Amino acid sequence: MKPLDRCLLYTFIDTAYLHGRNPAQVAQQLCDGGSDLIQVRAKGCSVDDVRRLVERVARVIERADVGLVINDHPQLASEMGAPLCHLGQEDFFGYSHVSQVCGPQGSLQIGLSSHAPDQAERAVAAGAAYVAIGPIYATATKPNARPVTLDYARWAAKHVQIPWFAIGGIDLSRLDAVLEAGARRVCVVSAILNAPDITQACQSFKERLISAGRS
DSSP: OOOGGGOOEEEEEEGGGTTTOOHHHHHHHHHHTTOSEEEEEOTTOOHHHHHHHHHHHHHHHHHTTOEEEEESOHHHHHHTTOSEEEEOHHHHTTOSSTHHHHOTTOOOEEEEEESSHHHHHHHHHTTOSEEEEOOSSOOTTSTTOOOOHHHHHHHHHHHOOSOEEEOSSOOHHHHHHHHHTTOOOEEOSHHHHTSSOHHHHHHHHHHHHHHHHHO
């Protein structure tokens, strides 16, 4: 996979949005569309179910040289050789550094969610590989989360020095506003997984992100 600071489009294989589709085929479509990172997200599933899901998609993702991210399960991510694991704020409470999660000698990197500047600062101090900034807009993926608005993205653009990704309710109609706020990397779930053509949806996001990076 490419270095995180060169990753622009972060997409998902989320069991809530598969709707019976073959996850390996979805993974291939995400890769073909230009995803730089793909997170396997299976809320409410057992660790064994997550393992089986990762086994179905890992080869596709790795063959495309895309970064595999496993949500919520750092031990499983380490066991399966994934380069990254993502944890929410609630999952990271009680830890002061990511090495307490993945071990000081491990190759696993940890990305952390954040919903406010103090959480982003804590994530950076804890050694996070990247920070997710959001939810920028209301999103069905996190129905109980209050939107942090574009103001948080503007703050992150000025203060967060590690790679960060805007997340939450971002679709193509909102992407320009997110980019104008200073974001250069985005996480997209429903706007891609619910699109009629996943590959084309990814390509549309990726082209706009590349263009923003050149301006």
